Amino acid sequence: KQEVTQIPAALSVPEGENLVLNCSFTDSAIYNLQWFRQDPGKGLTSLLLIQSSQREQTSGRLNASLDKSSGRSTLYIAASQPGDSATYLCAPNSGGSNYKLTFGKGTLLTVNP
Amino acid sequence: GAVVSQHPSRVICKSGTSVKIECRSLDFQATTMFWYRQFPKQSLMLMATSNEGSKATYEQGVEKDKFLINHASLTLSTLTVTSAHPEDSSFYICSARAPSGAGWQYFGPGTRLTVL
Numbered sequence: 001k002q003e004v005t006q007i008p009a010a011l012s013v014p015e016g017e018n019l020v021l022n023c024s025f026t027d028s029a030i031y032n033l034q035w036f037r038q039d040p041g042k043g044l045t046s047l048l049l050i051q052s053s054q055r056e057q058t059s060g061r062l063n064a065s066l067d068k069s070s071g072r073s074t075l076y077i078a079a080s081q082p083g084d085s086a087t088y089l090c091a092p093n094s095g096g097s098n099y100k101l102t103f104g105k106g107t108l109l110t111v112n113p
Numbered sequence: 114g115a116v117v118s119q120h121p122s123r124v125i126c127k128s129g130t131s132v133k134i135e136c137r138s139l140d141f142q143a144t145t146m147f148w149y150r151q152f153p154k155q156s157l158m159l160m161a162t163s164n165e166g167s168k169a170t171y172e173q174g175v176e177k178d179k180f181l182i183n184h185a186s187l188t189l190s191t192l193t194v195t196s197a198h199p200e201d202s203s204f205y206i207c208s209a210r211a212p213s214g215a216g217w218q219y220f221g222p223g224t225r226l227t228v229l
Binding site for chain 2: 004034042100104106
């Protein structure tokens with residue numbers, strides 16, 4: 001059974017800082033891994049998807065890396081802004097016939113002006 | 114990205130009543146949709162996988178007779194919470210798998226269910 005751990009659970013930084021969010025998962029047999037953000041009381045917004053064969057993906061100020069063999073992914077946020085404040089979730093995808101995602105509890109990020 | 118909608122966004126009901134939640138993929142056809150439940154400060158827990166035209170696959174511990182799922186078309190899946198009780202109060206979120214091979218899943222905005 002896949003288990004996902006995200007560290008830290010919460011992070012507070014001043015505006016402009018670069019930061020790294022960590023995700024580890026126990027079963028390395030994944031198809032891909034998605035990073036999401038969730039604003040309070042809202043659904044999930046897809047940020048990045050890394051295929052199991054890839055090492056990293058970039059979108060704007062976001063860069064996600066994947067080390068499948070060690071069961072780790074990181075999300076790097078450059079030049080953080082107050083609007084980046086949210087909970088960030090990583091979810092490895094088991095692939096197979098159903099493409100199940102397994103979620104960790106997320107990292108609550110607060111970017112202070 | 115693709116758009117997934119949910120309706121209603123909030124519902125308050127009395128204990129013992131049934132509540133239906135709709136999940137629609139607005140700009141793509143989704144053969145597979147997923148239903149999750151999220152309790153406060155907890156991670157999303159997969160409840161069931163909904164495949165168009167076939168019975169849903171439920172995760173261990175989820176009562177299929179209580180949480181009825183219907184995926185009658187490629188753009189609509191419904192979750193009905195039957196005989197709701199206060200412990201069913203939660204945030205219910207659906208997602209839809211995009212048809213491309215990359216495996217993206219797009220999530221709806223969620224439905225806040227409160228059972229009195």
